[in-house]
Amino acid sequence: MELKVKILKDQTEIALPDNQGRIVITRKLARNKSANSVTLSLKAGKLVGVQSQDNVDADRIITIQASWDLEPAYLAKRFAQYAVERGTFKADPFANTKIPSSQLPTINAFRDLILTILAGLGFELFATSKKTPKGKPRHRWTKKVSQVAFKVDYDGSRATVYWRKRNEMLLKAGAVMKPEPELNKDGSLGFAAKFAERLRSEHSDAVADFVTTKDIILKSVNEVGLFLYFGGTNSWLVLRDEDGKSIEAWTIVKN
Structure with missing residues:
Protein backbone atom coordinates (compact mmCIF):
# COMPACT_ATOMS: atom_id res chain seq x y z
CA MET A 1 0.00 0.00 0.00
CA LEU A 121 3.56 3.17 11.43
CA GLY A 122 4.41 1.35 14.66
CA PHE A 123 1.24 2.07 16.64
CA GLU A 124 0.05 -0.91 18.70
CA LEU A 125 -3.04 0.64 20.25
CA PHE A 126 -4.37 -2.24 22.28
CA ALA A 127 -2.88 -3.42 25.53
CA THR A 128 -2.17 -7.13 25.64
CA SER A 129 -4.85 -8.94 27.58
CA LYS A 130 -4.77 -12.50 28.91
CA LYS A 131 -8.55 -12.58 28.78
CA THR A 132 -10.28 -14.16 25.83
CA PRO A 133 -11.78 -11.44 23.61
CA LYS A 134 -15.54 -11.28 23.91
CA GLY A 135 -17.81 -11.16 20.92
CA LYS A 136 -15.14 -11.81 18.29
CA PRO A 137 -14.10 -15.44 17.74
CA ARG A 138 -10.46 -16.42 17.32
CA HIS A 139 -9.31 -18.83 14.62
CA ARG A 140 -6.22 -21.03 14.54
CA TRP A 141 -4.45 -22.21 11.40
CA THR A 142 -3.07 -25.76 11.42
CA LYS A 143 -1.25 -27.97 8.94
CA LYS A 144 -4.33 -30.20 8.87
CA VAL A 145 -6.63 -27.38 7.80
CA SER A 146 -4.14 -26.36 5.10
CA GLN A 147 -4.96 -29.61 3.27
CA VAL A 148 -8.72 -28.97 3.17
CA ALA A 149 -10.35 -27.70 -0.02
CA PHE A 150 -12.97 -25.13 0.98
CA LYS A 151 -15.69 -24.34 -1.53
CA VAL A 152 -17.45 -21.03 -2.10
CA ASP A 153 -20.95 -20.94 -3.59
CA TYR A 154 -22.42 -17.60 -2.62
CA ASP A 155 -24.17 -14.69 -4.33
CA GLY A 156 -23.16 -15.77 -7.82
CA SER A 157 -19.56 -16.56 -6.94
CA ARG A 158 -17.97 -20.03 -6.93
CA ALA A 159 -14.44 -20.99 -5.98
CA THR A 160 -12.07 -23.44 -4.32
CA VAL A 161 -9.85 -22.04 -1.58
CA TYR A 162 -7.03 -23.43 0.57
CA TRP A 163 -5.83 -21.78 3.80
CA ARG A 164 -2.26 -22.69 2.92
CA LYS A 165 -0.36 -20.65 5.52
CA ARG A 166 -1.29 -18.45 8.47
CA ASN A 167 -1.47 -15.33 6.31
CA GLU A 168 -1.96 -16.94 2.91
CA MET A 169 -5.18 -18.02 1.23
CA LEU A 170 -4.81 -19.81 -2.13
CA LEU A 171 -7.68 -19.09 -4.52
CA LYS A 172 -7.59 -21.71 -7.27
CA ALA A 173 -7.86 -20.78 -10.95
CA GLY A 174 -11.36 -20.98 -12.39
CA ALA A 175 -13.03 -19.05 -9.56
CA VAL A 176 -16.17 -17.19 -10.65
CA MET A 177 -16.50 -13.67 -9.26
CA LYS A 178 -19.60 -11.60 -8.63
CA PRO A 179 -19.49 -9.02 -11.46
CA GLU A 180 -20.88 -5.91 -9.74
CA PRO A 181 -21.16 -4.73 -6.12
CA GLU A 182 -24.26 -3.44 -4.38
CA LEU A 183 -24.37 0.35 -4.36
CA ASN A 184 -25.22 2.80 -1.61
CA LYS A 185 -28.63 4.46 -1.69
CA ASP A 186 -27.12 7.46 -3.48
CA GLY A 187 -25.64 5.20 -6.16
CA SER A 188 -22.06 5.45 -4.89
CA LEU A 189 -19.69 2.65 -3.97
CA GLY A 190 -19.29 1.82 -0.29
CA PHE A 191 -15.80 1.53 1.19
CA ALA A 192 -15.91 -2.28 1.22
CA ALA A 193 -16.71 -2.27 -2.49
CA LYS A 194 -13.92 0.23 -3.17
CA PHE A 195 -11.47 -1.93 -1.22
CA ALA A 196 -12.65 -4.97 -3.20
CA GLU A 197 -12.25 -3.14 -6.50
CA ARG A 198 -8.69 -2.18 -5.59
CA LEU A 199 -7.98 -5.77 -4.56
CA ARG A 200 -9.30 -6.98 -7.90
CA SER A 201 -7.22 -4.46 -9.81
CA GLU A 202 -4.07 -5.79 -8.12
CA HIS A 203 -4.82 -9.19 -9.66
CA SER A 204 -6.31 -8.02 -12.96
CA ASP A 205 -3.73 -9.99 -14.93
CA ALA A 206 -5.22 -13.20 -13.50
CA VAL A 207 -8.87 -12.45 -14.34
CA ALA A 208 -10.84 -12.60 -17.59
CA ASP A 209 -14.59 -11.98 -17.78
CA PHE A 210 -14.84 -12.27 -13.98
CA VAL A 211 -13.22 -15.72 -13.93
CA THR A 212 -9.73 -16.23 -12.51
CA THR A 213 -7.30 -17.66 -15.05
CA LYS A 214 -4.58 -18.66 -12.60
CA ASP A 215 -4.10 -19.22 -8.89
CA ILE A 216 -4.22 -16.08 -6.73
CA ILE A 217 -2.78 -15.55 -3.25
CA LEU A 218 -4.84 -13.50 -0.77
CA LYS A 219 -4.08 -12.70 2.86
CA SER A 220 -7.22 -13.65 4.77
CA VAL A 221 -10.70 -15.15 4.70
CA ASN A 222 -12.12 -11.63 4.61
CA GLU A 223 -10.02 -10.74 1.56
CA VAL A 224 -11.34 -13.85 -0.19
CA GLY A 225 -14.90 -12.67 0.49
CA LEU A 226 -14.18 -9.14 -0.72
CA PHE A 227 -12.43 -10.39 -3.85
CA LEU A 228 -15.14 -12.89 -4.84
CA TYR A 229 -18.41 -11.25 -3.80
CA PHE A 230 -17.58 -7.83 -2.30
CA GLY A 231 -18.03 -9.10 1.27
CA GLY A 232 -21.22 -8.18 3.07
CA THR A 233 -21.47 -11.41 5.05
CA ASN A 234 -19.46 -13.56 7.47
CA SER A 235 -17.09 -15.33 5.09
CA TRP A 236 -15.99 -17.73 7.84
CA LEU A 237 -19.40 -19.35 7.37
CA VAL A 238 -19.38 -19.19 3.56
CA LEU A 239 -16.22 -21.27 2.97
CA ARG A 240 -17.15 -24.96 3.47
CA ASP A 241 -15.52 -28.34 2.89
CA GLU A 242 -17.08 -31.13 0.81
CA ASP A 243 -19.16 -32.25 3.80
CA GLY A 244 -20.55 -28.76 4.42
CA LYS A 245 -18.36 -28.02 7.45
CA SER A 246 -17.43 -24.34 7.53
CA ILE A 247 -13.91 -22.98 7.87
CA GLU A 248 -15.24 -21.36 11.06
CA ALA A 249 -16.01 -24.80 12.53
CA TRP A 250 -12.63 -26.12 11.39
CA THR A 251 -10.56 -23.38 12.99
CA ILE A 252 -12.43 -21.61 15.80
CA VAL A 253 -10.69 -21.64 19.18
CA LYS A 254 -13.06 -22.92 21.84
CA ASN A 255 -12.62 -21.90 25.46
Missing part, protein backbone atom coordinates in the same frame (compact mmCIF):
# COMPACT_ATOMS: atom_id res chain seq x y z
CA GLU A 2 1.39 3.38 -1.02
CA LEU A 3 0.46 6.40 1.08
CA LYS A 4 1.12 10.11 0.84
CA VAL A 5 2.59 11.35 4.13
CA LYS A 6 3.27 14.96 5.13
CA ILE A 7 5.38 15.56 8.24
CA LEU A 8 4.98 19.00 9.78
CA LYS A 9 6.32 20.58 12.97
CA ASP A 10 3.25 19.86 15.08
CA GLN A 11 1.54 17.04 13.25
CA THR A 12 1.81 14.23 10.72
CA GLU A 13 -0.79 13.93 7.96
CA ILE A 14 -1.50 10.74 6.01
CA ALA A 15 -3.76 10.78 2.95
CA LEU A 16 -5.86 7.63 2.70
CA PRO A 17 -6.13 5.76 -0.61
CA ASP A 18 -9.04 6.38 -2.99
CA ASN A 19 -9.79 9.79 -1.46
CA GLN A 20 -11.25 8.14 1.64
CA GLY A 21 -10.01 10.90 3.94
CA ARG A 22 -6.88 11.32 6.02
CA ILE A 23 -5.24 10.57 9.35
CA VAL A 24 -3.76 13.41 11.42
CA ILE A 25 -1.42 12.59 14.33
CA THR A 26 -0.83 15.36 16.88
CA ARG A 27 0.20 15.90 20.50
CA LYS A 28 -3.03 17.78 21.25
CA LEU A 29 -6.58 17.74 19.94
CA ALA A 30 -6.88 20.07 16.97
CA ARG A 31 -9.13 23.03 17.70
CA ASN A 32 -10.55 22.94 14.18
CA LYS A 33 -11.29 19.23 14.28
CA SER A 34 -13.74 18.26 11.53
CA ALA A 35 -17.23 17.21 12.62
CA ASN A 36 -16.90 14.23 10.29
CA SER A 37 -14.01 12.69 12.18
CA VAL A 38 -13.10 10.25 14.94
CA THR A 39 -10.38 10.85 17.52
CA LEU A 40 -8.32 8.16 19.20
CA SER A 41 -6.59 9.27 22.41
CA LEU A 42 -3.30 7.52 23.27
CA LYS A 43 -1.23 7.28 26.41
CA ALA A 44 2.26 5.77 26.08
CA GLY A 45 1.23 4.40 22.71
CA LYS A 46 -1.92 2.64 23.98
CA LEU A 47 -5.52 3.58 23.31
CA VAL A 48 -7.17 5.30 26.30
CA GLY A 49 -10.17 6.97 24.66
CA VAL A 50 -12.35 7.23 21.57
CA GLN A 51 -13.93 10.63 20.89
CA SER A 52 -12.59 11.83 24.27
CA GLN A 53 -12.47 15.58 23.84
CA ASP A 54 -10.81 16.40 27.17
CA ASN A 55 -8.72 13.35 27.95
CA VAL A 56 -5.99 14.83 30.14
CA ASP A 57 -4.17 11.49 30.29
CA ALA A 58 -3.59 11.41 26.53
CA ASP A 59 -0.16 12.32 25.20
CA ARG A 60 -1.05 11.84 21.54
CA ILE A 61 -4.19 12.23 19.42
CA ILE A 62 -4.97 10.41 16.19
CA THR A 63 -7.74 12.12 14.25
CA ILE A 64 -9.39 10.11 11.48
CA GLN A 65 -11.12 12.41 9.02
CA ALA A 66 -13.34 10.12 6.99
CA SER A 67 -15.02 10.82 3.67
CA TRP A 68 -18.44 12.44 3.74
CA ASP A 69 -20.40 9.20 3.17
CA LEU A 70 -19.12 7.43 6.30
CA GLU A 71 -20.91 8.01 9.59
CA PRO A 72 -18.28 8.89 12.25
CA ALA A 73 -20.51 7.74 15.13
CA TYR A 74 -20.56 4.22 13.67
CA LEU A 75 -16.80 4.22 13.13
CA ALA A 76 -16.19 5.41 16.70
CA LYS A 77 -18.38 2.63 18.03
CA ARG A 78 -16.52 -0.05 16.02
CA PHE A 79 -13.18 1.18 17.37
CA ALA A 80 -14.58 1.09 20.89
CA GLN A 81 -16.08 -2.37 20.40
CA TYR A 82 -12.74 -3.65 19.10
CA ALA A 83 -11.06 -2.21 22.19
CA VAL A 84 -13.56 -4.07 24.38
CA GLU A 85 -12.93 -7.30 22.46
CA ARG A 86 -9.19 -6.91 22.99
CA GLY A 87 -9.59 -6.20 26.71
CA THR A 88 -8.41 -2.59 26.44
CA PHE A 89 -11.80 -1.10 27.41
CA LYS A 90 -14.06 -2.60 30.07
CA ALA A 91 -17.24 -1.40 28.37
CA ASP A 92 -18.46 0.14 25.13
CA PRO A 93 -18.93 3.89 25.73
CA PHE A 94 -21.29 4.02 22.74
CA ALA A 95 -23.65 1.25 23.87
CA ASN A 96 -26.69 3.28 22.80
CA THR A 97 -25.43 3.69 19.23
CA LYS A 98 -26.85 1.09 16.87
CA ILE A 99 -25.10 0.36 13.58
CA PRO A 100 -27.37 -0.77 10.72
CA SER A 101 -26.36 -4.22 9.50
CA SER A 102 -26.08 -2.86 5.96
CA GLN A 103 -23.35 -0.46 7.12
CA LEU A 104 -21.20 -2.97 9.02
CA PRO A 105 -19.12 -4.24 6.06
CA THR A 106 -18.21 -0.67 5.06
CA ILE A 107 -17.41 0.43 8.62
CA ASN A 108 -15.40 -2.72 9.38
CA ALA A 109 -13.37 -2.46 6.17
CA PHE A 110 -12.53 1.19 6.87
CA ARG A 111 -11.63 0.50 10.51
CA ASP A 112 -9.39 -2.41 9.46
CA LEU A 113 -7.66 -0.18 6.89
CA ILE A 114 -6.93 2.41 9.60
CA LEU A 115 -5.59 -0.25 11.97
CA THR A 116 -3.38 -1.69 9.22
CA ILE A 117 -1.91 1.74 8.45
CA LEU A 118 -1.35 2.59 12.11
CA ALA A 119 0.29 -0.79 12.74
CA GLY A 120 2.58 -0.12 9.78
Whole structure:
Protein backbone atom coordinates (compact mmCIF):
# COMPACT_ATOMS: atom_id res chain seq x y z
CA MET A 1 0.00 0.00 0.00
CA GLU A 2 1.39 3.38 -1.02
CA LEU A 3 0.46 6.40 1.08
CA LYS A 4 1.12 10.11 0.84
CA VAL A 5 2.59 11.35 4.13
CA LYS A 6 3.27 14.96 5.13
CA ILE A 7 5.38 15.56 8.24
CA LEU A 8 4.98 19.00 9.78
CA LYS A 9 6.32 20.58 12.97
CA ASP A 10 3.25 19.86 15.08
CA GLN A 11 1.54 17.04 13.25
CA THR A 12 1.81 14.23 10.72
CA GLU A 13 -0.79 13.93 7.96
CA ILE A 14 -1.50 10.74 6.01
CA ALA A 15 -3.76 10.78 2.95
CA LEU A 16 -5.86 7.63 2.70
CA PRO A 17 -6.13 5.76 -0.61
CA ASP A 18 -9.04 6.38 -2.99
CA ASN A 19 -9.79 9.79 -1.46
CA GLN A 20 -11.25 8.14 1.64
CA GLY A 21 -10.01 10.90 3.94
CA ARG A 22 -6.88 11.32 6.02
CA ILE A 23 -5.24 10.57 9.35
CA VAL A 24 -3.76 13.41 11.42
CA ILE A 25 -1.42 12.59 14.33
CA THR A 26 -0.83 15.36 16.88
CA ARG A 27 0.20 15.90 20.50
CA LYS A 28 -3.03 17.78 21.25
CA LEU A 29 -6.58 17.74 19.94
CA ALA A 30 -6.88 20.07 16.97
CA ARG A 31 -9.13 23.03 17.70
CA ASN A 32 -10.55 22.94 14.18
CA LYS A 33 -11.29 19.23 14.28
CA SER A 34 -13.74 18.26 11.53
CA ALA A 35 -17.23 17.21 12.62
CA ASN A 36 -16.90 14.23 10.29
CA SER A 37 -14.01 12.69 12.18
CA VAL A 38 -13.10 10.25 14.94
CA THR A 39 -10.38 10.85 17.52
CA LEU A 40 -8.32 8.16 19.20
CA SER A 41 -6.59 9.27 22.41
CA LEU A 42 -3.30 7.52 23.27
CA LYS A 43 -1.23 7.28 26.41
CA ALA A 44 2.26 5.77 26.08
CA GLY A 45 1.23 4.40 22.71
CA LYS A 46 -1.92 2.64 23.98
CA LEU A 47 -5.52 3.58 23.31
CA VAL A 48 -7.17 5.30 26.30
CA GLY A 49 -10.17 6.97 24.66
CA VAL A 50 -12.35 7.23 21.57
CA GLN A 51 -13.93 10.63 20.89
CA SER A 52 -12.59 11.83 24.27
CA GLN A 53 -12.47 15.58 23.84
CA ASP A 54 -10.81 16.40 27.17
CA ASN A 55 -8.72 13.35 27.95
CA VAL A 56 -5.99 14.83 30.14
CA ASP A 57 -4.17 11.49 30.29
CA ALA A 58 -3.59 11.41 26.53
CA ASP A 59 -0.16 12.32 25.20
CA ARG A 60 -1.05 11.84 21.54
CA ILE A 61 -4.19 12.23 19.42
CA ILE A 62 -4.97 10.41 16.19
CA THR A 63 -7.74 12.12 14.25
CA ILE A 64 -9.39 10.11 11.48
CA GLN A 65 -11.12 12.41 9.02
CA ALA A 66 -13.34 10.12 6.99
CA SER A 67 -15.02 10.82 3.67
CA TRP A 68 -18.44 12.44 3.74
CA ASP A 69 -20.40 9.20 3.17
CA LEU A 70 -19.12 7.43 6.30
CA GLU A 71 -20.91 8.01 9.59
CA PRO A 72 -18.28 8.89 12.25
CA ALA A 73 -20.51 7.74 15.13
CA TYR A 74 -20.56 4.22 13.67
CA LEU A 75 -16.80 4.22 13.13
CA ALA A 76 -16.19 5.41 16.70
CA LYS A 77 -18.38 2.63 18.03
CA ARG A 78 -16.52 -0.05 16.02
CA PHE A 79 -13.18 1.18 17.37
CA ALA A 80 -14.58 1.09 20.89
CA GLN A 81 -16.08 -2.37 20.40
CA TYR A 82 -12.74 -3.65 19.10
CA ALA A 83 -11.06 -2.21 22.19
CA VAL A 84 -13.56 -4.07 24.38
CA GLU A 85 -12.93 -7.30 22.46
CA ARG A 86 -9.19 -6.91 22.99
CA GLY A 87 -9.59 -6.20 26.71
CA THR A 88 -8.41 -2.59 26.44
CA PHE A 89 -11.80 -1.10 27.41
CA LYS A 90 -14.06 -2.60 30.07
CA ALA A 91 -17.24 -1.40 28.37
CA ASP A 92 -18.46 0.14 25.13
CA PRO A 93 -18.93 3.89 25.73
CA PHE A 94 -21.29 4.02 22.74
CA ALA A 95 -23.65 1.25 23.87
CA ASN A 96 -26.69 3.28 22.80
CA THR A 97 -25.43 3.69 19.23
CA LYS A 98 -26.85 1.09 16.87
CA ILE A 99 -25.10 0.36 13.58
CA PRO A 100 -27.37 -0.77 10.72
CA SER A 101 -26.36 -4.22 9.50
CA SER A 102 -26.08 -2.86 5.96
CA GLN A 103 -23.35 -0.46 7.12
CA LEU A 104 -21.20 -2.97 9.02
CA PRO A 105 -19.12 -4.24 6.06
CA THR A 106 -18.21 -0.67 5.06
CA ILE A 107 -17.41 0.43 8.62
CA ASN A 108 -15.40 -2.72 9.38
CA ALA A 109 -13.37 -2.46 6.17
CA PHE A 110 -12.53 1.19 6.87
CA ARG A 111 -11.63 0.50 10.51
CA ASP A 112 -9.39 -2.41 9.46
CA LEU A 113 -7.66 -0.18 6.89
CA ILE A 114 -6.93 2.41 9.60
CA LEU A 115 -5.59 -0.25 11.97
CA THR A 116 -3.38 -1.69 9.22
CA ILE A 117 -1.91 1.74 8.45
CA LEU A 118 -1.35 2.59 12.11
CA ALA A 119 0.29 -0.79 12.74
CA GLY A 120 2.58 -0.12 9.78
CA LEU A 121 3.56 3.17 11.43
CA GLY A 122 4.41 1.35 14.66
CA PHE A 123 1.24 2.07 16.64
CA GLU A 124 0.05 -0.91 18.70
CA LEU A 125 -3.04 0.64 20.25
CA PHE A 126 -4.37 -2.24 22.28
CA ALA A 127 -2.88 -3.42 25.53
CA THR A 128 -2.17 -7.13 25.64
CA SER A 129 -4.85 -8.94 27.58
CA LYS A 130 -4.77 -12.50 28.91
CA LYS A 131 -8.55 -12.58 28.78
CA THR A 132 -10.28 -14.16 25.83
CA PRO A 133 -11.78 -11.44 23.61
CA LYS A 134 -15.54 -11.28 23.91
CA GLY A 135 -17.81 -11.16 20.92
CA LYS A 136 -15.14 -11.81 18.29
CA PRO A 137 -14.10 -15.44 17.74
CA ARG A 138 -10.46 -16.42 17.32
CA HIS A 139 -9.31 -18.83 14.62
CA ARG A 140 -6.22 -21.03 14.54
CA TRP A 141 -4.45 -22.21 11.40
CA THR A 142 -3.07 -25.76 11.42
CA LYS A 143 -1.25 -27.97 8.94
CA LYS A 144 -4.33 -30.20 8.87
CA VAL A 145 -6.63 -27.38 7.80
CA SER A 146 -4.14 -26.36 5.10
CA GLN A 147 -4.96 -29.61 3.27
CA VAL A 148 -8.72 -28.97 3.17
CA ALA A 149 -10.35 -27.70 -0.02
CA PHE A 150 -12.97 -25.13 0.98
CA LYS A 151 -15.69 -24.34 -1.53
CA VAL A 152 -17.45 -21.03 -2.10
CA ASP A 153 -20.95 -20.94 -3.59
CA TYR A 154 -22.42 -17.60 -2.62
CA ASP A 155 -24.17 -14.69 -4.33
CA GLY A 156 -23.16 -15.77 -7.82
CA SER A 157 -19.56 -16.56 -6.94
CA ARG A 158 -17.97 -20.03 -6.93
CA ALA A 159 -14.44 -20.99 -5.98
CA THR A 160 -12.07 -23.44 -4.32
CA VAL A 161 -9.85 -22.04 -1.58
CA TYR A 162 -7.03 -23.43 0.57
CA TRP A 163 -5.83 -21.78 3.80
CA ARG A 164 -2.26 -22.69 2.92
CA LYS A 165 -0.36 -20.65 5.52
CA ARG A 166 -1.29 -18.45 8.47
CA ASN A 167 -1.47 -15.33 6.31
CA GLU A 168 -1.96 -16.94 2.91
CA MET A 169 -5.18 -18.02 1.23
CA LEU A 170 -4.81 -19.81 -2.13
CA LEU A 171 -7.68 -19.09 -4.52
CA LYS A 172 -7.59 -21.71 -7.27
CA ALA A 173 -7.86 -20.78 -10.95
CA GLY A 174 -11.36 -20.98 -12.39
CA ALA A 175 -13.03 -19.05 -9.56
CA VAL A 176 -16.17 -17.19 -10.65
CA MET A 177 -16.50 -13.67 -9.26
CA LYS A 178 -19.60 -11.60 -8.63
CA PRO A 179 -19.49 -9.02 -11.46
CA GLU A 180 -20.88 -5.91 -9.74
CA PRO A 181 -21.16 -4.73 -6.12
CA GLU A 182 -24.26 -3.44 -4.38
CA LEU A 183 -24.37 0.35 -4.36
CA ASN A 184 -25.22 2.80 -1.61
CA LYS A 185 -28.63 4.46 -1.69
CA ASP A 186 -27.12 7.46 -3.48
CA GLY A 187 -25.64 5.20 -6.16
CA SER A 188 -22.06 5.45 -4.89
CA LEU A 189 -19.69 2.65 -3.97
CA GLY A 190 -19.29 1.82 -0.29
CA PHE A 191 -15.80 1.53 1.19
CA ALA A 192 -15.91 -2.28 1.22
CA ALA A 193 -16.71 -2.27 -2.49
CA LYS A 194 -13.92 0.23 -3.17
CA PHE A 195 -11.47 -1.93 -1.22
CA ALA A 196 -12.65 -4.97 -3.20
CA GLU A 197 -12.25 -3.14 -6.50
CA ARG A 198 -8.69 -2.18 -5.59
CA LEU A 199 -7.98 -5.77 -4.56
CA ARG A 200 -9.30 -6.98 -7.90
CA SER A 201 -7.22 -4.46 -9.81
CA GLU A 202 -4.07 -5.79 -8.12
CA HIS A 203 -4.82 -9.19 -9.66
CA SER A 204 -6.31 -8.02 -12.96
CA ASP A 205 -3.73 -9.99 -14.93
CA ALA A 206 -5.22 -13.20 -13.50
CA VAL A 207 -8.87 -12.45 -14.34
CA ALA A 208 -10.84 -12.60 -17.59
CA ASP A 209 -14.59 -11.98 -17.78
CA PHE A 210 -14.84 -12.27 -13.98
CA VAL A 211 -13.22 -15.72 -13.93
CA THR A 212 -9.73 -16.23 -12.51
CA THR A 213 -7.30 -17.66 -15.05
CA LYS A 214 -4.58 -18.66 -12.60
CA ASP A 215 -4.10 -19.22 -8.89
CA ILE A 216 -4.22 -16.08 -6.73
CA ILE A 217 -2.78 -15.55 -3.25
CA LEU A 218 -4.84 -13.50 -0.77
CA LYS A 219 -4.08 -12.70 2.86
CA SER A 220 -7.22 -13.65 4.77
CA VAL A 221 -10.70 -15.15 4.70
CA ASN A 222 -12.12 -11.63 4.61
CA GLU A 223 -10.02 -10.74 1.56
CA VAL A 224 -11.34 -13.85 -0.19
CA GLY A 225 -14.90 -12.67 0.49
CA LEU A 226 -14.18 -9.14 -0.72
CA PHE A 227 -12.43 -10.39 -3.85
CA LEU A 228 -15.14 -12.89 -4.84
CA TYR A 229 -18.41 -11.25 -3.80
CA PHE A 230 -17.58 -7.83 -2.30
CA GLY A 231 -18.03 -9.10 1.27
CA GLY A 232 -21.22 -8.18 3.07
CA THR A 233 -21.47 -11.41 5.05
CA ASN A 234 -19.46 -13.56 7.47
CA SER A 235 -17.09 -15.33 5.09
CA TRP A 236 -15.99 -17.73 7.84
CA LEU A 237 -19.40 -19.35 7.37
CA VAL A 238 -19.38 -19.19 3.56
CA LEU A 239 -16.22 -21.27 2.97
CA ARG A 240 -17.15 -24.96 3.47
CA ASP A 241 -15.52 -28.34 2.89
CA GLU A 242 -17.08 -31.13 0.81
CA ASP A 243 -19.16 -32.25 3.80
CA GLY A 244 -20.55 -28.76 4.42
CA LYS A 245 -18.36 -28.02 7.45
CA SER A 246 -17.43 -24.34 7.53
CA ILE A 247 -13.91 -22.98 7.87
CA GLU A 248 -15.24 -21.36 11.06
CA ALA A 249 -16.01 -24.80 12.53
CA TRP A 250 -12.63 -26.12 11.39
CA THR A 251 -10.56 -23.38 12.99
CA ILE A 252 -12.43 -21.61 15.80
CA VAL A 253 -10.69 -21.64 19.18
CA LYS A 254 -13.06 -22.92 21.84
CA ASN A 255 -12.62 -21.90 25.46
